Amino acid sequence: MNLSIAAQIAQTHLMAKKRQTLVAMLGVTFGIAMFITMISFMQGVNQFLEDSALDASPHIRMYNEVNTQRPSLIDELRPNGFNVVHHQKPKNEQARLKNGLFIAERIEREPGVQGVSPQVATQAFYNNGPIQLSGTISGVDINRENKLYKLTNRLKSGSLNALKTNPDGLIMGNVLARKLNVRLGDKVTVTTPTGNTRVLRVVGTFGFGVGTVDNTKSYANLSTVQEMLLRDPSYITDIHVKMLDPMQALPFGKRLRAMYGYYTEDWATANTAILAGEKIRNMLTFVVSITLLVVAGFGIYNIMNMTVINKIKDIAILKATGFDGRDVVAIFLLQAAFIGLSGGLLGLAIGFGLSYLLSITPFDAGDFLSLDTFPVIFAAKYYIMGLLFGVITTVLAGYFPSRKAAKVDPVAILRG
Amino acid sequence: MSVLSAQNLNKYFYDPEKFHVLRDVSFDVQRGEFLSIVGKSGCGKSTLLYLLSTMDTDYEGQITMAGTTLTGRSQDFLARFRNEHLGFVFQFHFLLPEFSALQNVMLPGLKLGKYSAKDVEERAMEKLRLIGMAEYAHKPASKLSGGQQQRVAIARALINDPTIIMGDEPTGNLDRANTENVFAIFQDLARKGQTIIAVTHDSDFAAGSDRVIEMSDGQIIATHENSH
Incomplete structure (x- = not known):
């Protein structure tokens, strides 16, 4: 050829x-x-x-599941008896993670962890005049939260520094802000489920591009939210963890649960539908x-x-x-x-x-x-x-x- | 010395129904012989020539050429053999239409690879000159007339100095003068030791060759030598 x-x-x-x-x-x-x-x-x-x-959800979220089903006392004492217990209330238990800040520090030192953000999250009512909207408020260390979610890129107005210098500052989801008709510098009254009310000033707005977040969520300082809930400065309800490799979150989450005994939820479980x-x-x-x-x-x-x-x-x-x-x-x-x-x-x-x-x-x-x-x-x-x-x-x-x-x-x- | 030997060739066509085209055809051709095969249309002479040319392998019997048995060989072996030993001139000339006359003549030479491309080109020009087609060398084959194409096809058959040159009505499309020219070339080649086998209708052409085989109904009915 x-x-x-x-x-x-x-x-x-x-x-x-x-x-x-x-x-x-x-x-x-x-x-x-x-x-x-x-x-x-x-x-x-x-x-x-x-x-x-x-991007808007943590790879692992550690929290205390408070309304866990628990057997009634009588069931515990007489497991095989004919016991009838109606409408048992959950134990009055705090949603706190004991030693939350300490746990967060320890998790942060583990290999493969990109960042850890301990926070206090709670339901809240946002009031502006006659408008009342329900949502959530998270008390965070804004620097750590920024490291996890790149908040700097998500800000639509204001700055993260303004939150650090203003104990009554609030960074609000942009859709929520629009619904409340508030802008940078406006004041919003926030009511917690326990009935405490505090007036916060909007120092920034953010947009993740995810409706469920931008619609409902606000960030405030960790101490501010702790005060609003009448808790001590060690009160932590959630620890958010981001890993360098998202796939590592699944085994790591299980390990954390075994180590600290708190409920962990990884991103795959949290986003099953997605x-x-x-x-x-x-x-x-x-x-x-x-x-x-x-x-x-x-x-x-x-x-x-x-x-x-x-x-x-x-x-x-x-x-x-x-x-x-x-x-x-x-x-x-x-x-x-x-x-x-x-x-x-x-x-x-x-x-x-x-x-x-x-x-x-x-x-x-x-x-x-x-x-x-x-x-x-x-x-x-x-x-x-x-x-x-x-x-x-x-x-x-x-x-x-x-x-x-x-x-x-x-x-x-x-x-x- | 026998350069081609055909033994008991039998060939059938199956479409539209089984038809016995060649019946027990056997003959030998000597080196340097100029042989004509004549006969009426449909007597099987073209079919016989195709068998001899190795381009049709669906037959019974045996063909030996230049000391090589060609029956039962692979397509690639036969292609190589044709390249080196066989020059074939088709009735409908069959040039590659996209190529120039010169390229058509050169291609089998380039394939053989015995000479450099430059030498092959020179040799091809020489063959075209011989056949009176030198001035059309660079024209595309599709732009040539039927007679011109036929002459280019003859030049192509000569390019590798084959042992045997076969022609199926090689002068069928040529005018008187060119027919005579081609005939003279064939005679000259035969004298120099190449073997010519031509199927023809032209009685003058047949009469000028060394030997004539006459066929009818797939059989050789007569062979006679011409004395010049």
């Missing part, structure tokens, strides 16, 4: 029928471009939804990608088949004058590789262009998602996949018919 002759013949074939070559190339191009655009967009959406939900949705979307993406690739693959196969069948007489002539099967196959593989590669690269470029256009298209998602434009992912692996698929399909689609043609007696073709 002489590759340079094969290359020369392949080149002449491609150049002689420029329109046909172009059509074959475009067949590959459109398939790949659609694949790139679709998968970039769908994965972008998936990633965005996942990120926006998970993760289930994620699975469905991934499946959907997979199905759509496969469909696109199969359709594109058939298109490519047809075009290459036609290209070879159009040249079947030339194959017979080449064989008659002494070119063997491998030469014939090489000639068409080279053509297929050229069509696949150039069509595929063009497809990648067009796919990138379409994805880019999509990624700068303005999109108003309202308050619930922090989106200005459509979410699109630009990942090299999809481009590599697309190109590989295009080239391999084209080459196979060129290989099979040309190998078949190479095996036939030349006369069988030439005699017609």
Whole structure:
């Protein structure tokens, strides 16, 4: 087999029928471009939804489950007796984590932990004039909380420092602030479930892009919330932990539970619904990608088949004058590789262009998602996949018919 | 010295129904012989030539050429053999339409790889000059007339100085002058030791060759030598 002759013949074939070559190339191009655009967009959406939900939640949340079911005293004393106890109230137990600050410090020293934020979280009523809205208020060390949730990036107005210098400061979810009709510097009356009321000043607003957070949550200083609840400075109800590797949170959470005896909830459990949705979307993406690739693959196969069948007489002539099967196959593989590669690269470029256009298209998602434009992912692996698929399909689609043609007696073709 | 030997060749067509095209055809061809095969349309002479050319492998019997048994060989072996030992001129010339006349002639030479590309080009030009087609060397084959294409096809058959040159009506599309020219070339080649086997309708052409095999209904019915 002489590759340079094969290359020369392949080149002449491609150049002689420029329109046909172009059509074959475009067949590959459109398939790949659609694949790139679709998968970039769908994965972008998936990633965005996942990120926006998970960024706002801790990897591990440790808290004291107060309304745990407990057996009645009589059940404990006479386990096998016929005991009837109606409507037993939960024990009057505080939601505090004993030695919470100390536990937080110890967790912080564990390897693989990115940050720990001990806090006091409680239900609260926000009052502004006649408006009353229920929500939550978290007393935090704002520096530590910032380290976990990158609050600096989430701030819509005000600053985190203002909270540190103002004991009566409040950083409020932006949707909640709008509903209460308060702006930076305005005062809000906050009522705790135990009935205490305190007037706080809004020193900042934040937006996570997650409705359930931005709608209800506010941050205040740890000591402020402890005072509002009439608790001592060691009163901690929640410890939020972020890990360097989110997957490590699952075993680590179990370990913490065993070590400290408090209830822990990892991000996977807390976001079961989101993760289930994620699975469905991934499946959907997979199905759509496969469909696109199969359709594109058939298109490519047809075009290459036609290209070879159009040249079947030339194959017979080449064989008659002494070119063997491998030469014939090489000639068409080279053509297929050229069509696949150039069509595929063009497809990648067009796919990138379409994805880019999509990624700068303005999109108003309202308050619930922090989106200005459509979410699109630009990942090299999809481009590599697309190109590989295009080239391999084209080459196979060129290989099979040309190998078949190479095996036939030349006369069988030439005699017609 | 026998350069080609055909033993008991039998060939069937199966479509539309089984048809016995060649019946027990056997003959030998000597080195340097100029042989004509004649007969009426449908007598099987073209089919016989295709068997001999190794481009049709669906037959019974045995073909030996230049000391090599060709029956039962692989397609690739036969392709290599054709490249080196066989020049074939088709009735419908069959050039590659995208290539120039010169490239068409050069391709089998490049494939053989015996000479450098530059030498192959020189040799191809020489063959085209011989056949009177030098001035059309760089024209695409698809732009040539039928007679011109046929002449290019003859030049292509000669490029590798094959042991045997076969032609299926090699002068069928040529005018008087060119037919005579081709005939003279064939005679010259035969004198120099190459073997020519041509299927023809042209009685003058047949009469000028060394030996004539006459076929009818798939059988050889007569063989006669021409004395010049």
